[in-house]
Amino acid sequence: MTTTLEPAPIDDDTAGVPAEVVRTKKRSTRVWVAVWVVAMLVVPWVVQSDLWMGVGIFALIAAVGALGMQVITGFAGQISMGHAVFMAIGAYTSAWLGVDEGLPVWVWLPAAAVVAGLAGGVVAPAAVRIRGLYLAVATLALIFIGTYVWETWTSLSGGVNGRTAPAVEINGQDLLDGYWSSGGEEILTSFQAWWYFALAVLLIVTVLTWNLKRSRLGRAFMAVRDRDIAAGVAGIPVTRTKVVAFVISSAFAGVSGALLVSYMGYFTPSQWTMMVSVDFIAMVVIGGMGTVAGAILGAFFIKAMPEMVNVLSPYLPFVSKDASADGGVTAPLLSQFLYGLVIVLVLIFEPKGLLALFKRPIDWIRARISGGSK
Amino acid sequence: MWVKSQSRRDVLKMLRKAAPALAIATMLTLTACGGSASGDSASADGVKTGKGVSDSEINLAILTDYSGPLAQPATSGSIGLEIKLDQVNAAGGICGRQLVLHKMDTKYDPQVTTQQYRAIANKVVMIPQLIGTSSLMAVKDSIAKDDLPTFSASLNTAALKLEDVAIYTPPFEVELINGLVWAAQKAGASATNPLKVAVVAPADEYGTGYADSVKFAAEQIPGVEVVASPTYSPADNDFTAQATELKNSGATVVILANTMAQTAGLVGQSAQLGYSPQWIGYSGAWNAALAKPLAGLTDNFYVSASYGALNDDVQGIKDMNAALAQYAPNEKPSNFQVAGWLSGTATAAVLEKACENKDLTREGVLAAMQDLDIDFGGILPTVNLGTGDSIVSYQSRMNTVNADGLLIPTTDWAETDQARAWGEANGF
Amino acid sequence: MALFLQLGFQGIALGMVYGLIALGFVIMYKGSHTFNFAHGEIVALGAYTVLALMAFMPWGLAFLFAVVIMVVLAVLIEAVFLRRMVGKSVTTVVLATLGISIMLHQAILMIWGVGTHGSAGPVGSGTVTVGSVVLPWSGIATIGTSVVVLAGLAYFFQKTPYGLALRATASHQEAALAQGIDVRRMFALSWGLAAFLAVVAGVFLASFPRVVSPALGIVALLAIPAIVIGGMDSLVGAIVGGLIVGLIQVMGSYYLSDIGGGRLHEVLPYIVMFAVLVVRPYGLFGSKSIERV
Secondary structure (H helix, E strand, O other): OOOOOOOOOOOOOOOOOOHHHHHHHHHHHHHHHHHHHHHHHHHHHHOOOHHHHHHHHHHHHHHHHHHHHHHHHHHOOOOOOOHHHHHHHHHHHHHHHHHHOOOOHHHHHHHHHHHHHHHHHHHHHHHOOEOHHHHHHHHHHHHHHHHHHHHHOHHHHOHHHOEEOOOOEEOOEEHHHOEEOOOOOEEEOHHHHHHHHHHHHHHHHHHHHHHHHHOHHHHHHHHHHHOHHHHHHOOOOHHHHHHHHHHHHHHHHHHHHHHHHHHHOEEOHHHOOHHHHHHHHHHHHHHOOOOHHHHHHHHHHHHHHHHHHHHHHHHOOOOOOOOOOOOOOOHHHHHHHHHHHHHHHHHHHOOOOHHHHHHHHHHHHHHHHHHHHO | OHHHHHHHHHHHHHHHHOHHHHHHHHHHHHHOOOOOOOOOEEOOOOOEEOOOEOOOEEEEEEEEOOOOOOHHHHHHHHHHHHHHHHHHHHOOOEOOEEEEEEEEEOOOOHHHHHHHHHHHHHHOOEEEEEOOHHHHHHHHHHHHHHOOOEEEOOOOHHHHOOOOEEOOOOOHHHHHHHHHHHHHHHOOOEOOEOEEEEEEEEOOHHHHHHHHHHHHHHHHOOOEEEEEOOEEOOOOOOOHHHHHHHHHHOOOEEEEOOOHHHHHHHHHHHHHOOOOOEEEEEHHHOOHHHHOOOOOOOOOEEEEEOOOOOOOOOHHHHHHHHHHHHHOOOOOOOHHHHHHHHHHHHHHHHHHHHHHOOEEOHHHHHHHHOOOEEOOOOOOOOEEOOOOOOOOOOOEEEEEEOOOOOEEEOOOOEOOHHHHHHHHHOOO | OHHHHHHHHHHHHHHHHHHHHHHHHHHHHHHHOOOOOOHHHHHHHHHHHHHHHHOOOOHHHHHHHHHHHHHHHHHHHHHHOHHHHOOOOHHHHHHHHHHHHHHHHHHHHHHHOOOOOOOOOOOOOOEEEEOOEEEEHHHHHHHHHHHHHHHHHHHHHHHOHHHHHHHHHHHOHHHHHHOOOOHHHHHHHHHHHHHHHHHHHHHHHOOOOOOOOOOHHHHHHHHHHHHHHHOOOOHHHHHHHHHHHHHHHHHHHHHOOOOHHHOHHHHHHHHHHHHHHHHOOOOOOOOOOOOEO
């Protein structure tokens, strides 16, 4: 009944662009890529702050989940509020295999993906028969049902007290303790070691997502997103395509959940809330719907924002420094308020997300360069 | 071959698009370089210092809920701690160093708690107050690994056995048991004069523990029988089922092991059903704000609390009121400020001892906590921290509530054999 | 038997509160095709406003002024934020209303603090006893008000020009435009009406022994299963769905307390909701034209 009036976003931005500009873009692309990769590798040596390294690691972990969200919402156009549930499934799978059964990370991490993906496959056939808003509230129900299951299945979840998560062990060393040489010297701190591990997983998932987007399946997702009735007429099996999108998205969520609890070290059933799912929707929408980089950008932005407000708040005159139970603009309340405000502002002014916002000056510069070189 | 260069171009383009992520990440990280942790060293005045302690500062962190479900008692608790630290600083600090408190908002979420803990852990020598059992659980392993001395403000026995975590007041179960024993004595319960009691608890493991402690104690008192033990779920906002079950059981004393969010519903709806037993809540079941909805219904309501009240006439409260007037004059009074004040008092005592021992490293602080007597100025009886793995005190006190919801003590500090028996039976 | 009736009455009373909240959701859905996740916080804000005004004036006046304030606020939110979302995808609109809900919640905490306050209901804790069943006046007032409101809304939609215009806009926007109906005004009207219902729901949600507190917005989320079960575009469905959820909660808290760890009644509304969505997504009374592949 509700039809989308906005035109489908053009994902290949080299369409209809003159060849000269494309070549300039390719060259600058390679430069940007090299800079980005080097920067991500160098960050742990440059950044001294525990706070921001921690934020960065949580952001890398969240980016994996955000990519999953991008698959289901950005590519396939299905709104799911159940991401938290699949993260939890991945988390509990990894805990069971990694802690209870003592298996190593290269078993429990993929297993988290597989089990969460299967769970997505079980839920999806029912869920994807309904569209739009109904899917949103159906997946919302899953969160409350999920919370109930985690809290009552105490042998798996440890009940309200929670349970330990598996550690990531490379060469017998728990990365949370850092990485040490055999001579007893610390080569990497725990922050640095975990940054690289999370980055490695993110890069793998990123390449997978990118390939997916460019593949036939990815194009089928986008056809279903834009005009699913037309897609069906064109011969795309709509229900099956949606289910596959759900499975892939849930699998990524499972990986993200397993990484998250492993980094936390200990986790409780009460943390898989609706706000977790909302965070992921915000990440892809604010970062840039339908793009791989947008998901990653959105993840960093959402995870960093509360801390940015905390850093800024001593300089804002209207923020009261004292805690008070009776009201007043304090940093924690303000940061949450701004979180909501930023979501709304981005949706109003730049619905294509921050990625598009950043591209504007870059494209302007590029147009100047190529225009000037003529 | 065309395909290969195509996909490489795509990968490059993908990575190029991630450039803004790079920009954000580097901008954030480079502008936010913080200091690295310092190792142990001896300072000019011969005091050994470690992480979190410099020549002029002792850094502490509070991890609590400033914006989530526990925000009201947690914020009051934070204020209580802050004014005590302000007072200590005004008097010259400890070992000539000023106490600096880093306030970290956990939102009562385990993930946020972990993030905030990791952000601050290397910068502080001690955590004077950590609120929220699930928050505590999330970081307990890190606390043990980092050897970071921590006072838990959640008076749950789950926290007692944790390494490097201590509680300086009796746990909730002791408050509940002592309340039951007092009620039984007041009613003159005996084998010939039986007393029917009930206990209301949450439908989770904590609730089962609370209910079990009450049942344990009831078995120890001749004539006392637990005739009903209804549970509730945190999402409940109607308590007809529980109120009716209580009423039909004929219990004349009801022990409330619920949080303050359920008290109004339980007491209020019971009153509407014509059921008015003697209510006995532990310290977490009451909040001054409940006086409004329960106006006129609290004549038979008692709070069994392990720490004192704002209107006690003791030195500790006088000091606290002076600090409140000076450092937080606009705050409405709340008994949870007292709880926060206690954490400040305990922390100051520990740090003073560590200063005397000339060791302000984490190990030094942990050592100072061993077997330390803490004088709370009469707000509660002096406690000895022992090894940190046992219940430090079994003493509590009964209070009524006045029209403003403030606690008015009606008995002296006392402990009960039944509470001790329960503690022993559970290995504390 | 008395217990069954007692629980039944309380379940109906609580269910009517959910129904009133659900009515607001439904009106907005019918009028502007938006599912407004922020409605729960508007209900909470309505209750806070009434309570704040109650300090200066009698309850009736406080209620009226609060309605005016909330209607103005809701219309403003619609005009400033949601109007620009027309035609955007479902995901965008849902996220926008979630963002607004976050802002409203934090605004409540910043203005009134994080603690609990008093009750904002029209009647106190008094009761009337019929046989062996105790009927709290607040429950009677809730039920009575809901019936009156429902009747009023039914009359509004069937018999008044604005009501008919709203229904026309809901069923086919373009046709309504062609008829000369000011669609923007219809959007504003549906939000304003929902705001009025929010204040009504809010005062009953915060009636004895419940109080005005930051948790009100979350309690309002229970109206979502109510709407789904009843049918997202049905007024009667909203009330019936609310009743079902309320009864499940209250009856379940007694009769199901031994199963599933004593918390089954908490999750049962969501299980039923999920089942309804799978089997009959348009709910008990909703219209069939709704999304299905």
